Amino acid sequence: MWQAVYAELKDQGVEILAVALDTGGKKAVEAAIRAADCRERPEALARLMGWSPALWARQAPPTYTCLIDEAHVVAELYGITNVPQGVWIDEQGRIVRPAESAGTIDMVRSMNRETFEIPDADAERGMAHRDAYIDALRDWAKHGAASGYALSPEEVRKRMRGPSAADVLAATHVRLGRHLYAKGQLERAKHHFKEAVRLCPESWNYRRQSNMLDPDKVGTLNSGPDFWEAVDARGDRQFYPPADLGQTA
């Protein structure tokens, strides 16, 4: 888990910043942060997310910084559309890898939607990719700018998607929706999150968030029919396009 990665890399000058894009705020995320990392979640999820048994066994409560972003501001700033997505920022505060899937690959089609179980072959593939992503992180920790995984400015820009008019309008809906949610105007809040989803169908954060604002759903996992319907509607397009770990240096 990330805590194990942090324990390994923090002495090499790497800080980990976990940002919970969660309008439910502290109430929604507390259990997952305070508990031993993701221990409360089924082991099937570890396989799904590609965590090797070795890393899964080293779960511990995070000592890295865990922030709560109720208004999804960081998503707006960095073009983050799903969880987990990672961004690498160097010592000078420059982006050296823009938002991309943080070591997770697409398993949604082969997985059992009740148990989250996936076939062994897919689990192997997922673990291999997760390990490769963490190895890339280790390489960057060791070699800094000389690491082939720290991308050139041209390559970073090439991989970024510029914000559209729909994106900034959606972010404004989320800003308003989060305010109304905090004021207890749940139905109005939901309306604005749905508008954000309509404007940015590729933002899975908005989509999941819009489904999870009811008090009895805050802090739980969105895997209802509405979610699967949206996943199915993608056809062959990937849900988690894997991070492109080809080296440029």
Next chain:
Amino acid sequence: MTNTTLLYDDRVTENVAATREGQHLWLAPADMQAATGWKLETEGLCRGDACVRVQPTWTKDGKVDLAAFARHMGQPMLEDGNAIAFGESVGTRHDALFSLEAPDFTLPDLDGKLHSLSDFRGKKVFMFSWGSY
């Protein structure tokens, strides 16, 4: 109306005396400055190093039209009940992102303690998103 809530950048300003009139949103300059940081000066509406020339139609009876200003700046504006939210322009977001300088932000941790990305300058930062959902 006198009880408008304005959401602008990360500012939330409640009980603003604002008058909605068709496409206009009239505010006293002092209220506009408090809610948005934009101050009416002789050069125009200014904030930090930036000044935007005020168009003749933006002022009336000593008030400033925040809606017209936002349109000019390309900022989306949305209204719900007495709350009005302003977004960022595509250009602002695009320039911030493509400069590759990681946009700064300040957010609370579980204990309410605030952290900024810029606190970590001098370290390599691996930032990842997650959600309880």
